[in-house]
Amino acid sequence: MTAPSKQAYVPFVSVANMMKLVLYVGLERVLTDLCAEIEDDFRRWGEFDKTPRVASHSDVGVIELMPTSDGETYGFKYVNGHPGNMKNGLQTVTAFGLLADVQTGYPILVSEMTLLTALRTAATSAMAAKWLAPKNARVMALIGNGAQAEFQALAFKAICGIEEVRFYDIDPAATAKCLENLKGSGIRLIACATAEAAIEGAQIITTVTADKQYATILSDNMVGTGVHINGVGGDCPGKTELHRDILLRSSIFVEYPPQTRVEGEIQALDPDHPVTELWQVITGVAAGRTAAAEVTLFDSVGFAIEDFAALRYVHGKVAQTGFCEQLDMIADPDDPRDLFGMLLRSA
Numbered sequence: 001m002t003a004p005s006k007q008a009y010v011p012f013v014s015v016a017n018m019m020k021l022v023l024y025v026g027l028e029r030v031l032t033d034l035c036a037e038i039e040d041d042f043r044r045w046g047e048f049d050k051t052p053r054v055a056s057h058s059d060v061g062v063i064e065l066m067p068t069s070d071g072e073t074y075g076f077k078y079v080n081g082h083p084g085n086m087k088n089g090l091q092t093v094t095a096f097g098l099l100a101d102v103q104t105g106y107p108i109l110v111s112e113m114t115l116l117t118a119l120r121t122a123a124t125s126a127m128a129a130k131w132l133a134p135k136n137a138r139v140m141a142l143i144g145n146g147a148q149a150e151f152q153a154l155a156f157k158a159i160c161g162i163e164e165v166r167f168y169d170i171d172p173a174a175t176a177k178c179l180e181n182l183k184g185s186g187i188r189l190i191a192c193a194t195a196e197a198a199i200e201g202a203q204i205i206t207t208v209t210a211d212k213q214y215a216t217i218l219s220d221n222m223v224g225t226g227v228h229i230n231g232v233g234g235d236c237p238g239k240t241e242l243h244r245d246i247l248l249r250s251s252i253f254v255e256y257p258p259q260t261r262v263e264g265e266i267q268a269l270d271p272d273h274p275v276t277e278l279w280q281v282i283t284g285v286a287a288g289r290t291a292a293a294e295v296t297l298f299d300s301v302g303f304a305i306e307d308f309a310a311l312r313y314v315h316g317k318v319a320q321t322g323f324c325e326q327l328d329m330i331a332d333p334d335d336p337r338d339l340f341g342m343l344l345r346s347a
Ligand SMILES: NC(=O)c1ccc[n+]([C@@H]2O[C@H](COP(=O)([O-])OP(=O)(O)OC[C@H]3O[C@@H](n4cnc5c(N)ncnc54)[C@H](O)[C@@H]3O)[C@@H](O)[C@H]2O)c1
Pocket: 081, 083, 086, 092, 093, 117, 118, 121, 143, 144, 145, 146, 147, 148, 149, 168, 169, 170, 171, 174, 208, 209, 210, 211, 215, 217, 231, 232, 233, 234, 235, 300, 301, 302, 303
């Protein structure tokens, strides 16, 4: 059997190589770089094919495909959300993804995206807060201390200058894990016994819990004026975190309305309730925060362009560092029409 040709191989970033890459570049550097990459792609929003992600729901969770293309490169992510997984020792969210050359349709990168999703979600959250949060915000409440939590804390430190994070989770072991993992981070870490205690003195409130139902992580009386809410955990039909009354007095910013209206906190509102698209704030087409007393809400659900930007970043870094393996992934017969002959000759 002859060895596969050069065209057969696609660079593959395993979990082990993603960890090496992130630690080599530096965690806060990666978060800052991803924030810049995602912001660049939000600035050229009009160049992308956009579609709400394709979701397959079950009683226990969701499996989604998230495609987009800028005409030169195509990307997609496979991602799941299974809030019950954790008690069985499994991740709530796992993901992998791919980039391909639009000219030939040939894949140019395959990558793990469980870690990359946590990184890009945190970078996107901090990017939104950069535009929307009160100036000089230094304290953030972080409610939900699971897999995504430390990434959120570090992104807000690196990108928004957050100095103190106040943690709350229904499971104190999750909070203890965050405090242990972040002890050398330079962030002032406060464990709180209730969500109310966590939001005391916080200018930014991040909710990143997982539950396959409508939950009320924040009720209306808990949210004072002038704060920015980064709502990350409400990202599926029937799965939200904020009381509707908070939405009614917030200025709401979203990624892609056709997707967020189905999946985000705003599923609780009328379908024509006014929202602002984040890309419009970044390009100056729409205003972000306009008053100190305003409550701003980033109703994050995660959009394909963020994953595309993250994969493009990894593609560039892999070319520089070689942190990948080559997968024999594309059948490449000598004569393109002789796929069958290639199979016969392999016997
Ligand atoms: N918006 C996005 O782009 C995006 C991206 C990734 C993940 N997510 C979502 O973020 C959420 C968190 O993901 P994860 O991987 O960290 O999940 P995880 O299961 O690892 O952690 C969730 C944590 O929330 C805690 N929790 C549940 N109910 C709570 C409550 N009422 N109050 C306080 N804490 C509570 C759990 O104890 C757990 O520690 C999920 O809902 C996931 O779907 C969103």
